[in-house]
Amino acid sequence: MTKISILGCGWLGLPLAKALIGTGFSIKGSTTSIEKLPILEFAGIEPFLISLHANEIEGNIVPFLENSEILIIDIPLKLRGNSNDPSATHRAEFVGKIRTLIPYIENSSIENVLFISSTSVYGEANTIITEETTPNPDTESGKQLFQAEQLLQNNRDFKTTIVRFGGLIGEDRHPIRFLSGRDNIDNPEAPINFIHQDDCIGIIQKIIETNCWGETFNAVSPFHPSRETYYTQKAIGLNLALPKFSHAKPSVGKTILSDKVETVLKYKFTRTTL
Structure with a gap:
C-alpha cells in the first residue's frame, strides 16, 4: 500500500486525505492544532502535530x-499583518519554511512531492x-510561492509537481x-478564475x-464569465444583497487556461458552473 504524507490537513488537505484513503492509500497528516489531532485520527489518518518555521520545525517531522x-x-502563507513589514525575516518567512523542510525530504523515503501553489505567481x-507564461508575481504571497516552487523543482533528490490553483471555492x-x-467594486468585466474543492481533489488524485x-x-x-455577471447571479441564487460594480475605470484581469490538465492528465472538470 502506497503511503502519502500530507503536510497541512486544512480546508483542502483534510477532505483530500479522506478521498485518498477511500481509494486505498495509507495517509499520514499534519496539523498545527492539538485539538485537531483526534479529528484526523477519526478520519483514518495517522496524525502528527507539526509546525514549520523559517529556521526550525516543531514536531516529529522524521517519522x-x-x-x-x-x-x-x-x-x-499566513502573511497577513506582515505585508508592510520591511524586514527580510517576514519577507522570506514562507520560503524559509520550505528551505528548512527540504533537507528532511532529501533524507527520507519521499520520491515525489506535490506542491500546492497559486495562480498569483502570474501577477x-x-x-x-498558460503554463508557458513566465510568472511575474506582484504580491508578496505570489513572490514567495514562486520562490518556493523553484526551490522544490530544482532539487534533484526528488521530483516535484506544482499545481497552481485559482480562487478556491466550496460549499462553505x-x-x-x-x-x-458592497458598492463601487472594481473590474466588473474581468474574468473569474475559480476552482471548486471537488476538482482540486480530483486533479491531485x-x-x-x-x-x-x-x-x-x-x-x-474552464468557466470565465465576468465578475459582475458571475457575482450578481450568485448573489441572486443565494438570496444575498447584490454587489454593485463601478465602470469608472477599464477592467483588467487575466484568463487562466487549464488545457494541460485536460490534455496531459485527461481530467474532466466536474464543477464547471461553480
Missing part, C-alpha cells in the same frame, strides 16, 4: 515522512495565461459572501494515479 513515497505540501497580467467557502452588498511528476499545472475551471 511523519518515514516510509512515505509521496509528500503533498499544502500549508498557508495581475491582462492577458491569457465563496467570495460572494464577502462582496454581497489524477496526478498521483498517473504518476505525473516533474510537471506544472494551472488548475482553474
Whole structure:
C-alpha cells in the first residue's frame, strides 16, 4: 500500500486525505492544532502535530515522512499583518519554511512531492495565461510561492509537481459572501478564475494515479464569465444583497487556461458552473 504524507490537513488537505484513503492509500497528516489531532485520527489518518518555521520545525517531522513515497505540501502563507513589514525575516518567512523542510525530504523515503501553489505567481497580467507564461508575481504571497516552487523543482533528490490553483471555492467557502452588498467594486468585466474543492481533489488524485511528476499545472475551471455577471447571479441564487460594480475605470484581469490538465492528465472538470 502506497503511503502519502500530507503536510497541512486544512480546508483542502483534510477532505483530500479522506478521498485518498477511500481509494486505498495509507495517509499520514499534519496539523498545527492539538485539538485537531483526534479529528484526523477519526478520519483514518495517522496524525502528527507539526509546525514549520523559517529556521526550525516543531514536531516529529522524521517519522511523519518515514516510509512515505509521496509528500503533498499544502500549508498557508499566513502573511497577513506582515505585508508592510520591511524586514527580510517576514519577507522570506514562507520560503524559509520550505528551505528548512527540504533537507528532511532529501533524507527520507519521499520520491515525489506535490506542491500546492497559486495562480498569483502570474501577477495581475491582462492577458491569457498558460503554463508557458513566465510568472511575474506582484504580491508578496505570489513572490514567495514562486520562490518556493523553484526551490522544490530544482532539487534533484526528488521530483516535484506544482499545481497552481485559482480562487478556491466550496460549499462553505465563496467570495460572494464577502462582496454581497458592497458598492463601487472594481473590474466588473474581468474574468473569474475559480476552482471548486471537488476538482482540486480530483486533479491531485489524477496526478498521483498517473504518476505525473516533474510537471506544472494551472488548475482553474474552464468557466470565465465576468465578475459582475458571475457575482450578481450568485448573489441572486443565494438570496444575498447584490454587489454593485463601478465602470469608472477599464477592467483588467487575466484568463487562466487549464488545457494541460485536460490534455496531459485527461481530467474532466466536474464543477464547471461553480
